Every structure is written in structure tokens, then in C-alpha cells.
Amino acid sequence: MVASLRLPSLTSLLFPATTRYPAALRRRVLCPRNRPASGFATAPSSGTAASPDTKPEVNRLRSDQAVTPRSQDFNAWYLDVIASAELADYGPVRGTMVIRPYGYAIWEAIQDYLNVKFKETGHSNMYFPQFIPYSFIEKEASHVEGFSPELALVTVGGGHELEEKLVVRPTSETIVNHMFTQWIHSYRDLPLMINQWANVTRWEMRTKPFIRTLEFLWQEGHTAHATPEEAEKEAKQMIEIYTRFAFEQTSIPVIAGRKSKLETFAGADTTYTIEAMMGDRKALQAGTSHNLGQNFSRAFGTQFQDENGERQHVWQTSWAVSTRFVGGIIMTHGDDTGLMLPPKIAPIQVVIVPIWKKDTEKTQVLSAASSVKEVLQTAGVRVKLDDTTERTAGWKFNFWEMKGVPIRIEIGPRDVSSNCVVVSRRDIPGKAGKVFGISMEPSTLVAYVKEKLDEIQSSLLEKAISFRDSNIVDVNSYEELKAAIASGKWARGPWSASDSDEQRVKEETGATIRCFPFEQTLGSKTCLMTGNPAEEVAIFAKSY
Numbered sequence: 001m002v003a004s005l006r007l008p009s010l011t012s013l014l015f016p017a018t019t020r021y022p023a024a025l026r027r028r029v030l031c032p033r034n035r036p037a038s039g040f041a042t043a044p045s046s047g048t049a050a051s052p053d054t055k056p057e058v059n060r061l062r063s064d065q066a067v068t069p070r071s072q073d074f075n076a077w078y079l080d081v082i083a084s085a086e087l088a089d090y091g092p093v094r095g096t097m098v099i100r101p102y103g104y105a106i107w108e109a110i111q112d113y114l115n116v117k118f119k120e121t122g123h124s125n126m127y128f129p130q131f132i133p134y135s136f137i138e139k140e141a142s143h144v145e146g147f148s149p150e151l152a153l154v155t156v157g158g159g160h161e162l163e164e165k166l167v168v169r170p171t172s173e174t175i176v177n178h179m180f181t182q183w184i185h186s187y188r189d190l191p192l193m194i195n196q197w198a199n200v201t202r203w204e205m206r207t208k209p210f211i212r213t214l215e216f217l218w219q220e221g222h223t224a225h226a227t228p229e230e231a232e233k234e235a236k237q238m239i240e241i242y243t244r245f246a247f248e249q250t251s252i253p254v255i256a257g258r259k260s261k262l263e264t265f266a267g268a269d270t271t272y273t274i275e276a277m278m279g280d281r282k283a284l285q286a287g288t289s290h291n292l293g294q295n296f297s298r299a300f301g302t303q304f305q306d307e308n309g310e311r312q313h314v315w316q317t318s319w320a321v322s323t324r325f326v327g328g329i330i331m332t333h334g335d336d337t338g339l340m341l342p343p344k345i346a347p348i349q350v351v352i353v354p355i356w357k358k359d360t361e362k363t364q365v366l367s368a369a370s371s372v373k374e375v376l377q378t379a380g381v382r383v384k385l386d387d388t389t390e391r392t393a394g395w396k397f398n399f400w401e402m403k404g405v406p407i408r409i410e411i412g413p414r415d416v417s418s419n420c421v422v423v424s425r426r427d428i429p430g431k432a433g434k435v436f437g438i439s440m441e442p443s444t445l446v447a448y449v450k451e452k453l454d455e456i457q458s459s460l461l462e463k464a465i466s467f468r469d470s471n472i473v474d475v476n477s478y479e480e481l482k483a484a485i486a487s488g489k490w491a492r493g494p495w496s497a498s499d500s501d502e503q504r505v506k507e508e509t510g511a512t513i514r515c516f517p518f519e520q521t522l523g524s525k526t527c528l529m530t531g532n533p534a535e536e537v538a539i540f541a542k543s544y
Contacts, residue, residue: 193223
């Protein structure tokens with residue numbers, strides 16, 4: 001039996017009588033013409049609440065209605081793109097999602113890159129159970145206080161009431177420390193550095209696919225060290241890995257920095273973060289790295305004998321990114337046509353669409369298209385040949401544009417005759433992004449395609465940087481901060497005020513301190529709130 005600490009009834013939590021589905025979820029979503037795909041779940045037509053064990057009625061996607069423009073309703077646009085690009089669908093329990101193959105392929109690309117980086121820096125993958133004794137959570141006071149509202153509990157197993165209720169993993173610091181205590185005895189056992197790829201359950205009240213769901217996927221790293229200096233170095237090293245990943249692989253220009261005390265992870269001394277600006281100018285916390293100090297090791301008695309024979313508590317870190325990054329990619333780069341994927345993270349980098357009208361043309365066009373596919377595949381390009389005959393070429397163009405494939409290659413009878421192809425870029429709409437007469441000669445074609453993939457990757461990053469920088473306002477007073485936030489922008493200004501002042505900003509503007517950036521301006525500063533000297537500038541923004 002699973003229950004939430006926040007409310008006594010799972011049914012009342014998931015389906016309160018006053019709850020109505022958002023209008024965006026009731027929309028029918030564009031698909032290329034005649035495409036009968038399934039969309040996100042909508043409310044039952046009777047208007048009554050659905051059973052938590054039964055998936056609400058699902059509307060079919062319609063081919064005659066466009067995706068909501070981003071500028072008109074960003075949230076509806078986001079949900080439309082997820083549905084039409086076949087990234088995810090809602091699960092049968094409110095707040096859960098099913099990640100579809102294309103969406104999961106993006107997550108796999110994230111895993112592939114980070115796994116290499118983790119292992120290069122000395123970490124090993126392992127796995128911990130998802131069920132954690134509740135007494136473990138209670139051992140670290142700030143940790144249980146921070147997570148209690150989000151916990152899901154198991155109280156019955158095998159038809160019997162459990163002697164101790166179990167927490168469905170919200171994060172693993174507690175169970176990791178329980179095991180570290182058994183594995184660490186001497187300074188020779190340190191550092192101990194592990195990572196796990198797992199699912200996590202947090203009972204969120206307001207959910208959004210990929211961004212905030214009851215269950216999500218992530219990686220979480222955990223390390224133990226002999227000195228505080230080693231732990232601090234590790235925490236900063238991991239946020240640097242996340243930063244490079246965001247810039248180089250996803251073309252998202254995150255801002256790396258330190259969280260304020262109020263925004264620090266429950267149980268950590270310091271939290272480092274990467275903050276990304278989405279297309280609606282809200283902030284997305286895309287990854288975090290925590291210096292846990294000795295908070296958990298003291299709570300669990302995780303000690304080692306140092307070189308002098310003295311017993312010491314270990315110094316620890318934890319760090320994580322999740323499937324939230326997929327949502328970040330959608331909201332950073334997508335447009336009114338749909339998804340737009342940076343080539344390095346795209347499951348399919350090139351799609352080939354063969355075009356013919358007569359049966360006599362079909363064989364030679366398909367043969368040429370297959371040859372082009374083999375050439376690119378051999379060169380390490382992730383390529384898809386869409387040789388299906390049920391859909392028109394125009395339908396296929398729309399379909400693959402919606403799925404964000406960076407490059408489309410078109411091959412028709414005339415192209416075969418001239419031994420050339422037509423290449424279209426997803427990031428440049430219309431004729432401006434289409435180039436005719438690219439030779440099929442293998443070395444020429446491979447070089448051209450790889451060059452364009454690199455250009456697209458760089459172009460998306462440059463565009464995102466320009467958008468970010470044009471929407472950050474430097475402020476020197478609270479009035480200026482409020483005006484910047486009210487206009488939907490980020491505010492950056494000197495800050496040395498108290499926690500209560502920070503809470504006041506949140507209550508009055510809806511914005512929080514996203515971070516104190518690592519990159520700080522030189523010179524003396526005056527706190528925008530108090531007028532007192534300030535050593536750092538902080539970035540304020542509304543966030544997901």
C-alpha cells in the first residue's frame with residue numbers, strides 16, 4: 001500500500017473533486033495530415049473524476065488543427081510538441097508519464113555521454129534498492145523536513161502490515177550512507193565514488209511532463225572523501241561536467257553557480273547548480289551538485305580510521321541530472337513547427353526521404369537512397385531512411401520536422417540522374433535552409449553533412465545565448481528587480497541581504513535566487529535590497 005505524507009488519501013490526492021484538467025490537455029494536437037496517433041490523456045467526457053487505476057479517456061490526435069503557437073500559449077505548445085513528436089504520454093496514475101521510444105532515445109544519448117565522463121573521473125556504476133526504511137530518512141533532521149511532503153510510503157506488503165513503513169526512493173543519500181558505513185573502515189577505502197541510474201518518486205502536486213512528475217529517471221552520484229577539500233573539489237568538478245554537457249551536447253547555455261541558503265538541498269552544506277533559461281524566460285534547474293559536508297556521515301556514523309589512527313567522519317557529495325533535461329531541450333530550442341534537436345543529442349541526425357511518382361522511378365530512387373544511407377551510416381552519422389509507401393513526401397517532411405531531425409536529405413529521379421541530393425536544415429525554415437545539387441560522391445557528401453551538423457549545433461547554441469543575454473537585466477534596487485521580474489525577465493544584481501529578505505522577494509514577485517554565478521563582476525558592490533556592501537551578484541527569476 002502506498003500513501004503520501006501530505007494527504008491521508010491517495011485518491012483524494014490524485015483526483016480531488018474540484019480538479020479539472022488544464023485546457024491545454026484537452027486540445028487536439030497537430031499531426032501531419034492523415035496521421036492517426038494518440039495524444040495526451042484528457043478528462044472523461046462526463047466531467048467526472050477518473051479512477052486512479054484507470055487511464056482517462058484518450059482523444060485521438062487530429063490532422064486538421066495546428067500546434068499551439070509558442071507565443072500564444074507556451075504551456076499548450078509544450079504539451080502539443082511532446083504529443084506530436086511522440087516523446088511521452090501520460091501514465092494511468094495522475095502525475096506519471098510513459099516515456100516513448102523517441103523520448104527515451106534522447107535520454108539514452110544523455111546517459112551515453114555522462115557515463116563516459118563519470119568513468120573518466122573515477123566513478124563506478126552500481127544500484128541501490130528503491131525501498132528505504134523510514135527510520136533512515138528520520139536520521140538527518142533537515143533531510144526529513146525537506147522531503148516529508150513529497151514522500152510516498154509503503155505500509156503493507158504481502159497482505160500484511162509492515163513493522164516499519166518503507167519510503168519509495170526520493171533520493172538515496174540515506175541508504176547510500178547506510179551501506180558506506182559497512183564498506184568504509186580505513187583511509188585506504190577512500191575516496192569511494194559511485195553513481196547509479198535509477199527511478200525516483202516524489203509526490204508532486206503540480207506536474208508537467210519531463211519537468212516535474214511523480215516518478216522520473218535520473219543519475220545520482222555519491223562520493224565519500226577523507227578531507228573537506230577533496231569533497232569540495234569533487235562537488236565543483238561534477239557541476240563543471242554538467243556545464244560542459246549542457247553547452248557542448250545540448251546547446252543550452254546554462255549559468256553555473258551556488259544556491260542561496262534557502263535554496264540549498266536539504267542536508268547539504270552547499271549546493272551548486274546549472275540554471276537554464278527556457279523559451280518562456282522561466283528558469284529551469286537543470287542539474288545540481290551538493291557538498292554534503294559531514295551531515296549524513298554524522299547521522300549514520302560513517303567513519304574511517306585516518307593515517308594517525310584517529311576515527312573521523314567522512315566528507316561527502318551527491319550530484320544528479322534527470323529526464324528534466326529532455327524538457328529543457330524541448331523548451332530551449334523548439335519552435336512552432338515542433339521539436340528542434342541539437343545534432344549531438346538527436347537520436348536521428350539525418351533523415352532521407354526518397355521521392356518518386358512512377359513505379360519505373362521507384363527502384364532507382366530507393367537504390368540511390370539506400371546507398372546514401374550506407375555511406376552516412378559508415379561515417380558514423382545516425383541516419384534514417386524513410387522508405388515507407390503509405391505516406392506522401394510532404395507528410396514525411398512535416399513528420400520529421402516535428403520530431404526535430406537536424407537534416408533532411410531528399411532524393412528524386414532528377415537527383416539520381418545528376419548524382420546529387422537536396423539537403424534541408426531543420427534550424428533554417430523554408431527555402432533559405434534548402435541547398436540543391438550536393439554531390440552523392442561519398443567523401444563529398446559525408447564532409448558536407450558533418451559540416452552542416454556542426455553548424456547547426458553551434459547555431460542553436462549561439463541563438464540560445466543571444467536569447468538568454470537579451471533577457472537578463474542588471475538591477476541595482478528592489479524596484480528595478482520587481483520591474484524586471486514583472487516584465488518576464490531575469491534580474492541580476494548585488495545581494496547580501498538576509499534570508500527573510502530573500503523570502504520577501506519570493507512572496508512579492510514570485511522569483512527566487514537561482515544562483516550566485518561563478519562568474520562575478522569585479523569592483524565594489526552595494527546590495528540592491530539593503531544598501532549594505534555586497535561581495536556577489538545574484539540572479540533572480542521565476543522558475544519551473
